[in-house]
Amino acid sequence: MSAFGKLLSIVFVATTLVAWTAVSVVSAQAPGPWVAPAGEKATKNPVKGIGNAKKTVETNCVSCHGASGKGDGPAAAALPPPKPANWTGDAVQKQTDGEIFWKITNGRGAMPPWKHLPDNERWEIVNYIRTLKGK
Ligand code: HEC
Numbered sequence: 001m002s003a004f005g006k007l008l009s010i011v012f013v014a015t016t017l018v019a020w021t022a023v024s025v026v027s028a029q030a031p032g033p034w035v036a037p038a039g040e041k042a043t044k045n046p047v048k049g050i051g052n053a054k055k056t057v058e059t060n061c062v063s064c065h066g067a068s069g070k071g072d073g074p075a076a077a078a079l080p081p082p083k084p085a086n087w088t089g090d091a092v093q094k095q096t097d098g099e100i101f102w103k104i105t106n107g108r109g110a111m112p113p114w115k116h117l118p119d120n121e122r123w124e125i126v127n128y129i130r131t132l133k134g135k
Contacts, residue, residue: 031082034108036099043098047123054128056121060114069132079110087129100126 057065064079066072067076071088076084085092092100108115115121 029089034103040098040102041096043101044096045123045126047120050128051124053124057125057128068135078120088135093133097126102131
């Protein structure tokens with residue numbers, strides 16, 4: 001390889017490294033506020049009542065979200081931000097049922113997706129979260 005060719009490959013490798021470092025620094029930052037897609041907002045909750053949601057939540061959610069839903073479960077301390085949401089506060093309660101349902105369904109980061117729970121159970125969980133408002 002010519003000296004010029006060598007120089008070109010060094011420049012290329014260096015540029016790639018710099019770009020890669022920049023990307024990893026940016027992606028290591030905590031993501032911004034979690035906003036459900038606009039279309040999900042108007043989705044109507046077809047289910048009344050909480051069914052077995054209290055039990056489903058005890059099994060699947062309280063480890064992170066806490067027994068009273070304040071986001072203070074035993075696993076929460078070990079998680080990097082964003083921390084598990086406080087279901088009792090305005091940030092969650094001001095959202096529509098459709099938005100909360102979509103977030104439970106899809107998850108983000110440490111918050112797992114719960115698609116495998118039947119739709120009506122996820123709606124019952126939304127209704128259960130409503131019972132914790134302001135508690
Ligand atoms: C492993 C920990 C963990 C478990 C288990 C978990 N969550 Fe979460 N949850 C999180 C984290 C972390 C966030 C914040 C995610 C974000 O903002 O990016 C979150 C956010 C949420 C939000 C969104 C609130 C908002 O910011 O608008 C809802 C609703 C929610 N969780 C419901 C549930 C339900 C219901 C279950 C159980 C079926 C559950 N979560 C189980 C960690 C968890």
